Amino acid sequence: MSPQEIYRDRAETFGKQEAVEETASSKMSTWRFVVFGLGVLFGVVATLVKSTTVSVVGFALVLICLIIFVLLVIRHRKILTRQERFRRLRDLNHSGIARIGRNWEEFPVPSAPDEFASENTAVDLDVFGPASAFQLICTHRTPQGRYMLAKWLSRDAGDEEIRERQSVVRALADELDWRQELSVRGQDLDTADAEILPEWAGAKSWLTKKTKLAAWVRWLPLILPLAIVASVFLSPIWVVIAVFLANGWLIRKHKDSISRSLKALTSGERQVRCYREVFEFLETCPKREGKLAALLEEVTEAAEAMNELDRLASMALVRGSIVHPPLIFSLAWDLRCVIAFEKWQSRYADRFQRWFEALGEWEALASLAGLHYDEPDWCFPDLKTDGSLA
DSSP states (O other), X not given: OOHHHHHHHHHHHHHHXXXXXXXXXXXXXXXXXXXXXXXXXXXXXXHHSOOHHHHHHHHHHHHHHHHHHHHHHHHHHHHHHHHHHHHHHHHHHHHHHHHHHTOGGGSOOOOOOHHHXXXXXXXXXXXXXXXXXXXXXXXXXXXXXXXXHHHHHHSOOOHHHHHHHHHHHHHHHTOHHHHHHHHHHHGGGOSGGGGHHHHHHTSOOOTTTSHXXXXXXXXXXXXXXXHHHHHHHTSOTHHHHHHHHHHHHHHHHTHHHHHHHHHHHHHTHHHHHHHHHHHHHHTTOSOOSTHHHHHHHHTTTHHHHHHHHHHHHHHHTTTTSTTHHHHHHHHOHHHHHHHHHHHXXXXXXXXXXXXXHHHHHHHHHHHHHHHHHHOTTSOOOOBOTTSOBO
């Protein structure tokens, strides 16, 4: 079968799977409505009927409906996730058909970094923009993947590096399932917000340098119980109040620095999770020879580190919730979050940027492999030992 026929079959298959999940989603919405309605009905009956037995049974049924409703919400979310995945895979294969047919309006034009797109040579040769080489090749669109592919299309490379890239492109060309899954997982990162995380990770720490303040925050879980014991047995409650007021004052004093440290993580929690999933998926690459082995080694601990960062981001999301004020005054919660984040930064600072560079290389290679799959008759340049082309 030709690539176009394969793409057409896959698009049809994924379209049918999407339709199945859409039907399941519709049914799940109906069940959620029914359970919610029953919960309201049981609650009204339990409240209005003047009978202890009826009230107890009614509120028990309300509780059961609440539990079922939560389980249905969780189930529905999984269905919607699968539906979205099949939709993206269907669209990706439709784009593959359009690429081969050069129907430029039917597949996306990825944005290229300004430092490459604005160069005169790139403009003259239509390297970037609509109906360009970049639009034809780029199928993986995280900021790192787009940047790396744009760099490769705009900059020279050594002979050995070119040969290694060619070898990887040949190896990945037939891994259609894996390449498309990688593309789908990275689609949520095709936004400007996805660039904030790497910038944040490289930012300088400030709290851990304030040794006395950091020590206070670290010892609070011990200081607070001691203050409570002291207030109960030795002195008035003002000791505990003093601890609370001190924490509130510290948070207010450093609120701007805290906001800068936590904003990128709390606003980009989804990006953290998406990066974690992408790095986890890279480890499943079926080909592990040569340059791929080196790239795999580069991201070995990235998924674990992102998983840890995801947990830390969940800590910061407490901000704005009903439990935030008590945590502020008792444990200086925001400062504890900043310390945990800065500890994470210091642990991975020397490797973090390289993870994202490696991700960019993975996606650039996968995009080039996709072009080789679409156009198998196109030849690779044969580099001679003197640097010329054969």
